[in-house]
Amino acid sequence: MNIDFSDIEYLKNPNGITLKADFKQFLLSLDVPTVIDISGKDQNRCRVIVTLLHGNEPSGLIAIHRWLTSHKELPTPETNIRFIICSVEAANATPLLSHRILEGGIDINRCFGSDNNKGYYQRAKIIEKIIQEVRPEAVIDLHNTSGSGPAFAVSSLLSTRGLSLTSFFCDAIILSGLELGALMEQDFNCPTITVECGGANDEQAHEVAYEGIEQIARCPSIDNFQQKKSVEIVYKPLRLELKQGKSLFYSTHNEGNDGVTLLAKIEQFNFGGAHKGQMLGWLDENGLDNLQLINESHEDVISEYFTVRDNQLVCATNLRIFMATPSYKIAKNDCLFYVVNRTGTSIV
Numbered sequence: 001m002n003i004d005f006s007d008i009e010y011l012k013n014p015n016g017i018t019l020k021a022d023f024k025q026f027l028l029s030l031d032v033p034t035v036i037d038i039s040g041k042d043q044n045r046c047r048v049i050v051t052l053l054h055g056n057e058p059s060g061l062i063a064i065h066r067w068l069t070s071h072k073e074l075p076t077p078e079t080n081i082r083f084i085i086c087s088v089e090a091a092n093a094t095p096l097l098s099h100r101i102l103e104g105g106i107d108i109n110r111c112f113g114s115d116n117n118k119g120y121y122q123r124a125k126i127i128e129k130i131i132q133e134v135r136p137e138a139v140i141d142l143h144n145t146s147g148s149g150p151a152f153a154v155s156s157l158l159s160t161r162g163l164s165l166t167s168f169f170c171d172a173i174i175l176s177g178l179e180l181g182a183l184m185e186q187d188f189n190c191p192t193i194t195v196e197c198g199g200a201n202d203e204q205a206h207e208v209a210y211e212g213i214e215q216i217a218r219c220p221s222i223d224n225f226q227q228k229k230s231v232e233i234v235y236k237p238l239r240l241e242l243k244q245g246k247s248l249f250y251s252t253h254n255e256g257n258d259g260v261t262l263l264a265k266i267e268q269f270n271f272g273g274a275h276k277g278q279m280l281g282w283l284d285e286n287g288l289d290n291l292q293l294i295n296e297s298h299e300d301v302i303s304e305y306f307t308v309r310d311n312q313l314v315c316a317t318n319l320r321i322f323m324a325t326p327s328y329k330i331a332k333n334d335c336l337f338y339v340v341n342r343t344g345t346s347i348v
């Protein structure tokens with residue numbers, strides 16, 4: 001597929017015919033990244049909501065379409081809202097909404113803030129410009145996780161406005177120290193958060209995205225917003241990774257595999273975490289040496305978090321677990337899951 005990385009389409013206050021009967025038809029009617037501008041009561045201010053940077057993460061699109069079409073007339077938010085539907089080509093590849101990126105493509109959410117001006121980097125730069133030109137007072141990037149789990153936000157910076165934005169969607173924010181080239185890491189001179197709404201196939205995740213958009217649209221001032229619910233701040237989780245060349249399996253029981261075998265239902269620990277002594281899977285005779293957990297000082301701290309009981313992989317302390325996935329590909333190439341020691345969290 002030949003992609004024109006400089007091409008963007010704009011829709012302003014689209015009517016029902018343009019929005020089609022449902023989100024799938026609407027998506028199929030788009031060809032390239034699409035900006036949807038909605039006029040608010042106060043036209044001097046704008047909030048930006050981005051989605052579909054990853055083509056298989058539909059909650060943002062579903063929620064945006066629902067919000068735009070839930071009444072006879074387009075809703076009028078308190079401020080202007082600019083929606084940006086990004087990886088339209090990947091999302092539209094067959095089967096619909098199942099490709100994170102197009103075959104042969106790269107992850108655009110690793111291309112922001114780069115000096116490279118070609119291909120997906122060029123597109124990332126254009127999207128940055130499209131956000132900057134409205135001088136936003138908030139930027140929210142909506143995603144889904146590959147496994148099931150409760151919604152959480154991620155940000156590089158903590159601010160009261162960032163916490164208020166988070167509270168529209170969920171009750172936990174991860175302060176991330178990672179620099180991956182993600183949209184969220186860019187400085188738009190306003191609070192910028194990523195929201196992982198939950199699993200891509202979870203109805204609840206679509207609801208989280210919708211409720212968040214609805215509340216943002218109705219909030220006259222994020223500065224003066226009184227948070228209705230507390231938000232847990234999770235400091236810099238570590239990535240549990242498989243060491244190079246080690247193998248990974250999933251199972252409900254010990255099969256005596258080489259390398260690491262995770263419990264088939266590992267994603268259940270995204271809900272509520274895992275207590276000290278909890279078994280998460282099985283290890284071969286190399287034990288914890290199959291895995292690594294690198295902290296900010298580049299030290300492997302695996303034995304502070306995990307231990308081995310017979311040949312079982314066991315939590316050495318109470319842990320909070322994020323983004324555990326039953327997807328072999330993501331677990332092997334990215335990480336098995338993110339983890340924080342339960343003492344590393346606080347409630348605001």
Ligand SMILES: [Zn+2]
Binds near residue numbers: 053054057143144
């Ligand atoms: Zn994503």
